[in-house]
Amino acid sequence: MKRIAGGKKNIRNLVNDYLIIVGILILVIYTAIVRLEFRSGENVINMIRQLCPLGMVALGMTIVIIGGYIDLSVAGMFSMIGIVTTSMLNVTSVPVAVIVGLLTGVAGGALNGAILNFCGARDDADALFITYGMSTVYGALALLISNGATINVPTNSSFLVLGKGSISAIPIAILIFFAGVGILQFIMKKTTLGRKVHLSGGNPVAARLNGVSISKSVMFMYIMTGLMTAIGAIILISRVTSASPVLGKNYETNAIMSVVIGGTTLKGGHGSIVNTVFGVMLITIMANALNMLGVSANAQSAAKGLILVAAIWLDSRKQR
Amino acid sequence: MNEKINVRRILKIIQNQKALVALLVIFIMMPFLTPYFFTRYNMVELLLQCAILLIMAGGVTFVVISGECDLSIGGLMCLSGIVAIKLQESMPLFPAFVLAIVVGLLVGAVNAFLVVSQNADGFITTLGMGMLLKGVSLVLTNAHPIQGTNVIFHKIGTISVLGIPLIVIITIILLAIAQSVMKRTAFGRDCYAVGGNFEVAVYAGIRAKRHKVMTYLLSGAVTALAGFLLSARLNSGAATYGDNTALLINCGIVVGGTSFGGGIGGIPQTILGMFLFATLENAMNLMNVNSYVQQLIRGIIIVGVVCLDCYTKKKKRDDV
Numbered sequence: 001m002k003r004i005a006g007g008k009k010n011i012r013n014l015v016n017d018y019l020i021i022v023g024i025l026i027l028v029i030y031t032a033i034v035r036l037e038f039r040s041g042e043n044v045i046n047m048i049r050q051l052c053p054l055g056m057v058a059l060g061m062t063i064v065i066i067g068g069y070i071d072l073s074v075a076g077m078f079s080m081i082g083i084v085t086t087s088m089l090n091v092t093s094v095p096v097a098v099i100v101g102l103l104t105g106v107a108g109g110a111l112n113g114a115i116l117n118f119c120g121a122r123d124d125a126d127a128l129f130i131t132y133g134m135s136t137v138y139g140a141l142a143l144l145i146s147n148g149a150t151i152n153v154p155t156n157s158s159f160l161v162l163g164k165g166s167i168s169a170i171p172i173a174i175l176i177f178f179a180g181v182g183i184l185q186f187i188m189k190k191t192t193l194g195r196k197v198h199l200s201g202g203n204p205v206a207a208r209l210n211g212v213s214i215s216k217s218v219m220f221m222y223i224m225t226g227l228m229t230a231i232g233a234i235i236l237i238s239r240v241t242s243a244s245p246v247l248g249k250n251y252e253t254n255a256i257m258s259v260v261i262g263g264t265t266l267k268g269g270h271g272s273i274v275n276t277v278f279g280v281m282l283i284t285i286m287a288n289a290l291n292m293l294g295v296s297a298n299a300q301s302a303a304k305g306l307i308l309v310a311a312i313w314l315d316s317r318k319q320r
Numbered sequence: 321m322n323e324k325i326n327v328r329r330i331l332k333i334i335q336n337q338k339a340l341v342a343l344l345v346i347f348i349m350m351p352f353l354t355p356y357f358f359t360r361y362n363m364v365e366l367l368l369q370c371a372i373l374l375i376m377a378g379g380v381t382f383v384v385i386s387g388e389c390d391l392s393i394g395g396l397m398c399l400s401g402i403v404a405i406k407l408q409e410s411m412p413l414f415p416a417f418v419l420a421i422v423v424g425l426l427v428g429a430v431n432a433f434l435v436v437s438q439n440a441d442g443f444i445t446t447l448g449m450g451m452l453l454k455g456v457s458l459v460l461t462n463a464h465p466i467q468g469t470n471v472i473f474h475k476i477g478t479i480s481v482l483g484i485p486l487i488v489i490i491t492i493i494l495l496a497i498a499q500s501v502m503k504r505t506a507f508g509r510d511c512y513a514v515g516g517n518f519e520v521a522v523y524a525g526i527r528a529k530r531h532k533v534m535t536y537l538l539s540g541a542v543t544a545l546a547g548f549l550l551s552a553r554l555n556s557g558a559a560t561y562g563d564n565t566a567l568l569i570n571c572g573i574v575v576g577g578t579s580f581g582g583g584i585g586g587i588p589q590t591i592l593g594m595f596l597f598a599t600l601e602n603a604m605n606l607m608n609v610n611s612y613v614q615q616l617i618r619g620i621i622i623v624g625v626v627c628l629d630c631y632t633k634k635k636k637r638d639d640v
Contacts, residue, residue: 312448
């Protein structure tokens with residue numbers, strides 16, 4: 001009797017875990033059958049390139065969510081970093097511009113962390129509002145710096161290699177992405193820093209009683225997200241060769257969606273970087289498939305909203 | 321000695337009534353900065369701006385005091401207006417109005433199901449719901465504003481009774497009802513009990529979950545009403561009207577003195593907070609502040625307000 005009940009529970013968990021993934025896979029297989037160009041090598045390379053910017057942001061988001069917080073400021077920050085980097089590219093050399101871009105991300109993340117630590121935000125609700133406000137601030141700064149105009153990357157710049165170049169047919173961007181995955185997976189699983197983040201997300205009270213400084217974890221999480229967002233933004237502007245002040249729109253939603261679909265729970269404490277890689281792949285392939293099927297941008301945003309709500313719902317069922 | 325105590329008391333009053341103090345400062349300063357502020361036209365415009373926001377804020381206050389949060393109101397406001405306009409082409413106004421409200425109730429019911437019955441995190445769930453509703457609005461309008469066709473519909477939004485716009489009168493009546501429900505009925509008292517301490521409320525025999533479901537339904541219905549009135553006033557509906565609304569209203573509620581933790585606050589505080597935000601927006605528009613700078617200021621205020629709320633909570637935690 002007990003075994004049967006356990007079996008039922010297992011089946012329910014299995015359905016919860018894989019419902020969305022199976023749905024997306026069915027969509028992908030359908031697209032591959034009806035649209036031949038979807039399977040072409042060119043499109044696959046294209047998808048791999050598209051995956052990197054969102055992937056980077058999602059990696060950072062995974063750390064914050066495992067730590068029990070959330071970061072909605074990545075949308076504004078992404079735009080700001082894009083504008084700052086392209087502006088710098090027009091006046092200085094490539095390495096300086098890239099470093100300034102990365103530092104902008106680190107500074108933005110550090111500011112988020114410092115504000116959250118200052119006011120003692122201890123749950124994701126406070127973090128959600130504050131980082132949403134910060135997103136507005138960063139977005140406004142991007143608009144002010146660029147005066148609302150799109151800025152182009154100088155043509156023939158060696159900077160373009162980051163987004164467009166490849167080493168023996170493998171895009172450089174994906175190499176950077178997998179290097180990021182490897183480093184972050186190592187930090188999260190093998191170092192005390194990563195374990196502290198897991199602990200502060202899983203049980204903040206126990207973490208504090210064990211001498212883990214939550215403030216330090218928060219700083220680490222948000223600086224990492226800022227840095228990852230910066231790398232993502234730099235790769236994207238290198239591929240599209242321009243930056244608009246609303247470049248990062250919807251990146252926060254897509255990143256959270258990738259993390260949750262990957263299997264990291266929103267309550268914090270559980271999840272992994274590798275899971276998010278699968279989440280990002282699914283989201284990117286789905287967006288590409290919907291484009292190939294000729295679904296309008298409006299319908300796509302409705303579909304994404306539906307998937308996000310469904311993912312949150314299934315995630316909340318998993319925890320009980 | 322006596323003076324010292326007086327100063328401290330005054331400081332404490334200022335701390336508790338920061339919204340009122342800020343509002344007074346703006347009202348005293350504005351006539352010096354621009355002659356247009358205290359004109360009859362601008363005051364009516366300010367009241368109208370406030371009225372729509374206040375209707376929604378009144379409903380959301382019940383949710384926030386009960387310890388939850390509703391960020392789907394921005395999307396719902398747009399959607400109900402669009403539904404009302406779409407339906408008035410094929411049916412008389414009254415059924416269209418009823419169906420718009422039903423849409424609000426449905427969204428409230430889905431929110432309640434996810435948050436109360438499935439234990440999903442209220443903030444992220446309703447945020448996702450808002451995105452879904454915006455996507456649906458985009459699909460329904462094809463991303464263009466749509467025009468109302470019914471003459472009476474536009475009349476409702478623009479007519480004045482005894483020199484006061486009808487919308488303002490509706491708002492005042494609704495807020496009066498909300499205040500008496502909050503203070504004089506069991507439902508209102510339950511809000512404070514459930515938000516103050518959920519477990520104690522359950523032990524005291526309050527059907528706390530059912531209560532939370534009711535607050536979400538209420539918030540959905542009044543938001544749909546507000547969306548209907550907004551579309552009636554503008555005689556149009558668009559998916560982008562509500563982009564900042566959810567954040568603005570939730571922060572306005574907190575500025576007034578209601579806390580995200582639940583259990584504290586009331587309708588008068590909400591009115592003050594919303595008035596402050598609307599006046600600030602009005603003042604910035606009158607002074608021709610650059611819209612990017614406006615966005616920056618809005619972001620900084622939101623971060624500041626939520627920070628202050630968190631900081632007070634932190635102080636309370638430390639004192640205990």
